Amino acid sequence: MAAHRRIRQRTAGGATARAAAALALAGAATATGFGGTGHAEPQPAPDRVKAEVHQLYREAEAATEEYNGAKEKAESAQRRLRDLQDEAARRKDRLNSARDALGSVAAAQYRDGGLDPALRLFLSEDPDGYLDGAALAERAGSRRQAAVGRVRTQLRETEQLRGAARVEVNALTSRRAELERHKKTVTTKLTAARRLLSRLTPGQRAALAGGADRASRSSTAIRDAALTASGPRAAEAVSYAYAKLGSPYVWGATGPNAFDCSGLVQAAYRSAGVSLPRTTYAQIDAGRRVPRSELRPGDLVFFYSGISHVGIYVGDGRMIHAPNPSAPVRVAPLDEMPFAGATRVV
Template sequence: MASHRRPKQTSRARVTVLTATAAAAVALSAQAAQAAPAKQSVKTVKAKVDALYEQTEQATEKLNGATEKQDQLQKQVEVIQDEVARQQGDLNDLQDDLGTLASAQYRSGGIDPTLQLFLSADPDSYLDKASTLDQVSTKQAEALRQIAEKKRTLNQQKAEAASKLSELDQTRTELRKKKKEVQGKLAETQKLLNSLTAAQRAALAAEDARSSRSNERVNLGNDTPASGRAAAALAAATGKRGAPYVYGATGPSSFDCSGLTSWAYAQAGVSIPRTSQAQANAGQRLSMSQLMPGDLVIFYGDQHHVALYAGNGMVLHAPRTGTVVRYESINNMPFQFGVRI
């Protein structure tokens, strides 16, 4: 006779474990899907890279400003400290002179003047000595006045030196912060570039190569520079085509944007400020239609990029990290105004 045993039921605990395992598997699958997003298009990545490079250049110009301020403060501190040392030397000399006068007065005037006159066998001789003592007292008073004045000047200069040193210390702290910001932006950009596939990297490299080739056949027209110095500055910068962009660099083998323009004008014998924001205020402002070769061209609302106008709607500049000094259309960036030096 067949047995009619009832099938063994799955325990409630076992059902719970299986359910939990299945749920965990679903969750892990969802997390894996989130951790491996679809590859971004080259166009999307390029837009992100360009935005990061622009942020890097903004930070670079702030770094340049802090560097320039540090250099200026350092020179001011050195001048003040030299003056403090000179004034201290003068004060020491005055104090030595005063000591000599005081010793002479003591030796000449150690006895009460009335008694000296009474005891003197030669009153005329004493009167001559008394006149000398009056002169010594006058010199002593003048020496005291000079010493007091020197001390006031010295204290003022010491206070100024202390203030400048404090400002210099703050600037150095700011400089370290700005440098770290630039390096962080560059690291972020590199991380994004490293995430690209080999094909995407090749596509970006091909685009850069096209930009370089287009620089070999640029039509600059026949515009005439506004002045001899503008012509000389543009000629100097033209000779640096192909030099790499390096943040904070001012030549002669590498440049950032304002490093190139300040170096170029220095070759023309003209000193202009270091940063693009300061260069924006270094001369006469121009509209786009007024530009002539050698004029500065300021880009972006915060004026963080500067180039040299090359003619026929083209500028010569150091664009960003990973590029070289090259020609580019003036319309590739948001034009603000020109500056004639």
């Protein structure tokens, strides 16, 4: 009786497995179009994809500016650390010279009848012993006292440099971790945007990447007006921006062949001999604020409430900017994005 039940249980189990397999095969057939009409994933509405992609680009650009700022701070910390290390090496050389001089004094004293306790302490390999023995140095002669004083000063300065270097090492480590966080955010957003775009037809993707001001791009009248209406340095920056039309957008890039938005602005003014900060939120404070009604070619124009995008005004309500990974450096109307403010740097 028990064996009979076991046989029935195995039979039931086998039937269940076969049924599950049949359902799986039927599902696979439906998904691949075999055995009946398949249900393909519906084609996304281009307008919806456009909105989602632009939002992802905005978020990626904001993260890019954070990345640029963290990178600038990391590079600054690296320079400070290198300077501190160089200075520490120079101080170490001076310390060794001072210790050698102190050793000469000690040797002379030893020949004259024994080594002063203060000198024995200061010739120790323990720097703390040097500093703790400062009071004993007062009992040394004037020549010995001066030598001990030099060593004491050099030790204090060297230790201060080492402490400052440790601070910079910690700051650099923190900045590098911050860089990685922002880099991950940027790449995640851009990957999501590419996946959305891959669901569109080539024609739809081309339309989505459109928006360049073709009329002004091909016209020389606005460009000539921009170059004559501005000061020489602003005109040089505008000229540089025009020369870079068609260059690809690459996040974190500052030229000469690819740019992000703030990288293009920085490179354009660098060509005119003007040093600007790396990020949009620092660039907006790099000059005098001007209202939109008083814009002149060469002014920096900023967009969105978080000041996450920037372009160079070229006149007639237009700017040159590096939009996003879907479009190259181009001329575009200011009304393409929500205007946030403007700065005149020269």
